[in-house]
Amino acid sequence: LFRSHQDQSLRRPEPDDNARAEALSLKKKGNDQLEGGDYEGAVEQYTAAIKTAPSSLLHSNRAAAYMMMGWWDQALRDTKAAVRKDPENLKAAERHARVLLAQDKLDGALEVAADLEQRGPKEEFNGATRPTASIRRLRWLVQAARNPASLEECRAVLDQYSSRAELASPLGQRLRRKLAEVLVERSDAIDNQRKIRPALAYNKRTEADEDEIQELTPFAEEAVRITGELLQDNPDDADLRYLRGRALVRLGRHADADVQLQKGLTDSPDHGQIKELMEIMDGLEEVKQKANAFYKEGKMDEAIALYTQGIDHDPDCKDTRAVATLYYNRSAALRKKGDFQKALDDANMCLALHPKWAKALYRRGVLLLECGRYAEALTELKVVQRADPTFDDDLQEWLRRAHHWLSKPRDVQNHYRFMSLPMDASKDDIRRQYRRLCLLWHPDKSEGSEDGRARFEDLQKAYRFLMDDELREEYDFGIWKDRPVRHHIKKRDKVKETWDDSKTPEEADAPRSHYNWGDRHLIEDEKVESIFWGDAGCPAWLKEKRKEFQQKRYGEDYVVR
Numbered sequence: 001l002f003r004s005h006q007d008q009s010l011r012r013p014e015p016d017d018n019a020r021a022e023a024l025s026l027k028k029k030g031n032d033q034l035e036g037g038d039y040e041g042a043v044e045q046y047t048a049a050i051k052t053a054p055s056s057l058l059h060s061n062r063a064a065a066y067m068m069m070g071w072w073d074q075a076l077r078d079t080k081a082a083v084r085k086d087p088e089n090l091k092a093a094e095r096h097a098r099v100l101l102a103q104d105k106l107d108g109a110l111e112v113a114a115d116l117e118q119r120g121p122k123e124e125f126n127g128a129t130r131p132t133a134s135i136r137r138l139r140w141l142v143q144a145a146r147n148p149a150s151l152e153e154c155r156a157v158l159d160q161y162s163s164r165a166e167l168a169s170p171l172g173q174r175l176r177r178k179l180a181e182v183l184v185e186r187s188d189a190i191d192n193q194r195k196i197r198p199a200l201a202y203n204k205r206t207e208a209d210e211d212e213i214q215e216l217t218p219f220a221e222e223a224v225r226i227t228g229e230l231l232q233d234n235p236d237d238a239d240l241r242y243l244r245g246r247a248l249v250r251l252g253r254h255a256d257a258d259v260q261l262q263k264g265l266t267d268s269p270d271h272g273q274i275k276e277l278m279e280i281m282d283g284l285e286e287v288k289q290k291a292n293a294f295y296k297e298g299k300m301d302e303a304i305a306l307y308t309q310g311i312d313h314d315p316d317c318k319d320t321r322a323v324a325t326l327y328y329n330r331s332a333a334l335r336k337k338g339d340f341q342k343a344l345d346d347a348n349m350c351l352a353l354h355p356k357w358a359k360a361l362y363r364r365g366v367l368l369l370e371c372g373r374y375a376e377a378l379t380e381l382k383v384v385q386r387a388d389p390t391f392d393d394d395l396q397e398w399l400r401r402a403h404h405w406l407s408k409p410r411d412v413q414n415h416y417r418f419m420s421l422p423m424d425a426s427k428d429d430i431r432r433q434y435r436r437l438c439l440l441w442h443p444d445k446s447e448g449s450e451d452g453r454a455r456f457e458d459l460q461k462a463y464r465f466l467m468d469d470e471l472r473e474e475y476d477f478g479i480w481k482d483r484p485v486r487h488h489i490k491k492r493d494k495v496k497e498t499w500d501d502s503k504t505p506e507e508a509d510a511p512r513s514h515y516n517w518g519d520r521h522l523i524e525d526e527k528v529e530s531i532f533w534g535d536a537g538c539p540a541w542l543k544e545k546r547k548e549f550q551q552k553r554y555g556e557d558y559v560v561r
Helices: 002-010 017-036 039-052 056-069 072-085 090-102 106-119 133-144 151-158 170-186 217-233 238-250 254-267 272-296 300-313 320-336 340-353 358-370 374-387 395-407 415-419 427-441 450-467 469-480 520-524 540-554
Strands: 122-125 128-131
Touching: 017 039, 017 056, 039 056, 056 072, 056 090, 072 090, 090 106, 090 133, 090 170, 106 133, 128 133, 133 151, 151 170, 170 217, 170 238, 217 238, 238 254, 238 272, 238 320, 254 272, 272 300, 272 320, 300 320, 320 340, 320 358, 340 358, 358 374, 358 395, 374 395, 395 469, 415 427, 415 450, 427 450, 450 469
Parallel strands: none
Antiparallel strands: 122 128
């Protein structure tokens, strides 16, 4: 009897009509403040209303205000009270599930979501009933947030978290940490090698010849931003310091990365990943300095060996920019030795690791020219010119070379490729290479064979030709010697993106197609008219093609001059 009397004395009396009216007025004020973004003011109004006339609705509304402020423990307490006061308040139950989800209590959130699927409202779909969209989204969120593995999965869950409070919740922080890890992995150039598309015409491409994949550095930039936000709340987290350092290294910001890694070691002196990354960075820098010294001394074999050692030192390419630089430098050494194809492969790999690097694009254009791929070379050099017309003092000369060599007949002897010499080789380089080849190709070495004698004679002819300044200048530049190489800002198709006019077996007896005809890049630049055909002028078949082209573009009444 005593306990029953005590419970009755402690039980709050039922509010009268005046109290309910006052609580309703306070709730309306709280709702207005909640919609206006004044969440603390809304909490005060809801709290006053609960003291006056408590209800499940008021606890649910105050929980909503707490959720917007990121006060998840208080929100959980209110959602529990709201569900306890009115088990049929499904909106409060849904908020309860969202609070549990934000606190990363996924099992509890899943139980509430399953209960809502059973008791919640339904909608018709294809002749059947199913839970409403909000309940289905809640169930999906709980399942998707458990263990997202890919970048797309992380983004899909975080897209549902729009408020700052949700992103700062325990689940939001875990997901953003996972997103940072995935972004760093996605920016790894070894796992996502950027394909350098071959220069194929539209009508010669297959499905395998895809466009170059997107640049990877934006992933690292996003990882830097996310880890910076997370470190504001967790400044002593060594793992976050490591991820931020990895992303900064990926972007080539080695000084900033070193600061982050040093802070990470201060917080966690035994952090193995940080120590490994710092050892890789220091090792690559040391190897690069030694190899560069050999290169400057002209010891190309030693330099190539050291560059290769540096590349092998970082097989996972964690210090991506440093490895790209090693490929770039090794490409220069290979070019000096006359191994143009291997040098081009290294330039391509450099661009895979460091896309849009102007120096690498410039090197690739030069090597394409020296490999005999003149149209592609002109494209790459034009790209560099559009990016920065003053990039290099020799850029204009290389553009003139590309234009001239593109206009040469295909059967013209290339003395540079024959002697394995760069096109800008000095006289000392030519003399040194000539002596080396004389020792290798002397007729006595080939036991007096006709091929050996012919090759040796060609070597002497090429040497005399290249040592003559006037002949070499005409050979390199032709009519492009003093011509300005114009820079165009307007957008246009590249040389490599043209129609292939090469002969097919069925076209063997047809007139030779002009190699520039249909090349929109050169037509737009008006370079077709720059070709020197001699005193006789261009062939009749080309005149007819030009006439057809101009009349098609400007109308049948156009007069061809």
